[in-house]
Amino acid sequence: MPMRGTKADRTRENQRFLKALRRTANVTLAAEAAGQTRKTFQKRRARNPDFASQWDAALAYAQAQLAAGAPSPTPEGEAARTGGGEYSVRASRGRMVQVRRAPKGVLTTEGERRFLAHLAATANVRLSAAATGIGWNAIYARRRRSAAFARAMEAALAEGYERLELALLDNALRSLDPTGEDLGAWCETVDETDPLTCMTPREALLLLGYRRPEIVEGRPHTGFGVPRIPREEALARLSRELDRVERRLRREKG
Structure with missing residues (x-):
């Protein structure tokens, strides 16, 4: 099956993909940023050893930056909870640190700050959770995980x-x-x-x-x-x- 677009188009897409991969360590998000699917870039990787090497280098760089505490490429804003789809730095199931889309209702960094500030003022977990707009059981689940x-x-x-x-x-x-x-x-x-x-x-x-x-x-x-x-x-x-x-x-x- 012939490849779509010109060679110059594919080169530009590859560069956009690698740039996004260096920021996120997430192949799916990088492919979206480049305007293609994950499968498209996996096929290009299989055909092009140079592109595969650049892919590996970008992935290793991003993982090192994120593990060292580099900020998420998209700020979380002022919301205490995620609305779903926001970028967040998390470990994947294989414990690889990468930027992923947050599920709905997860406590954000701003939400954690609000909760902890209220907790320091009241010494009451349930009241502090209510002030943050999240269930107290989610707070205890977060404490077990982190x-x-x-x-x-x-x-x-x-x-x-x-x-x-x-x-x-x-x-x-x-x-x-x-x-x-x-x-x-x-x-x-x-x-x-x-x-x-x-x-x-x-x-x-x-x-x-x-x-x-x-x-x-x-x-x-x-x-x-x-x-x-x-x-x-x-x-x-x-x-x-x-x-x-x-x-x-x-x-x-x-």
Whole structure:
């Protein structure tokens, strides 16, 4: 069967194909960029050893660039989830890194940023997932598949729990000073902490006791009940916590 187009046309198509292949490491996408099918270029590869060598070199170059963290040739935009068909850098089933078309509903890089920022502010996976517009079960699936995302989640949760502790401390300090008088340097440690407007102190304590051992100490939680202790003991514990915060602030200031 005679080949379609002139030799010059085929040469230009081959060059467009190789250029796209160097960016994507994906034969199908490169063929689309050149205006032909994957099968067409596979036939040309079988007939032309020079073209086959250029193909292999372009593929190796693209894989090295993508594995080193080169950006995707098409930006993801501001969407938290893919609409389907966007370019994304992923490993294929054979673990070869290449640019592929993303399926619909996958969390984008921007979506991950939004989720992690919200998680660091709330320490609540389900609320953060809802704020991002994706199901919480998809977040846990993403964490199982990506070690980097799992590490980022751990860091965001740790920050979220620290913010929650400071908010609880702020709430306790205000309750001990109902007159509204200046409490000195202690108030400065919680100036940037959001007040507990979305949950009660009891709910915050339950959340901390339920999840903090797993996040901070690396051990599974065993449940938690709100302690019932005398006021004197509660004040002593609060005083120790204030001392701990003061020591940390001194260390940070050098």
